[in-house]
Amino acid sequence: MKQDFNANYWQQRYQNKQTGWDTQSITTPLKTYFDQLTNKELRILIPGCGNAYEAEYLFEQGFTHVYVADVAPAPLEHFAGRVPDFPKDHLLLQNFFDLKGEYDLIIEQTFFCALDPDLRAAYARKCAVLLVSGGKLVGLLFDTTFTQDGPPFGGSADEYKKYFEPYFKFIHFERAYNSITPRQGRELFINLQKK
Structure with a gap:
């Protein structure tokens, strides 16, 4: 039977501290991108935010319209405790x-x-919406395959392009040069603009 990666699944992962993806801080590629943004009024969404280190960093830099979304309450509660001044109505x-x-x-x-x-494909379409x-x-x-069953699920640039091409122009879609060490050589940095 196929696993249902629903709210209960993710809540249990957080409660059992099975969060191998959690880097404990913002990663270098996103920090570098955020540091060149000048418009603090941007409405920013971080879906599947987990512990939302990206939102914490943006909020600390004065971005006031940051929204984080997750299906599991645990990471949102943890984030709210860590960043108590973050607007509660921006926790989705x-x-x-x-x-x-x-x-x-x-x-x-x-x-x-x-x-x-x-x-x-539905993810790409929803982002465009x-x-x-x-x-x-x-x-x-x-930009890699994983030997164990996911999540995380891997893939390739060629596969991903077909999902995004109907909705987006590709500004940047290349191997990240500044990934954190465990992910070096295995990540694509994307900057896609809605058509």
Whole structure:
């Protein structure tokens, strides 16, 4: 029987501290990207946010319209405790595919690889729906295969392109040069603009 990666599954992973993807801080490629952003009014969504180190960093830098979404309450509760001044109404306990709203920027950091691969085309489509015209999807995708059953689920640049091409222009879609050491040579940095 196929595993259902639902809220209960992820909540148990957090409760059992089975969070091997958790880097304990923002990763270098996203920090480098964020550091060149000048518009602090951007509406930013981080889906499947986990412990949301990216949101913490952005909030500390003065970005006030950052929203984080996850299906499991544990990471959102942990984040709220760690960043108590973060607006509570920007913590979205929701399935990504049920989200509403319009965003200028969606940040991808280990959410895509956590989804059942059958949902990848739907993910690309939903990102396009949530983004304003000209909005961007920016982040990291694993460009590797994993020997163990997922999540995380791996893949390749060639596979991913077919999901995003219908909705996005490719500004940047290449191997990340500044990945953290455990992920060096295995990540794509993407910067895709909604058509």
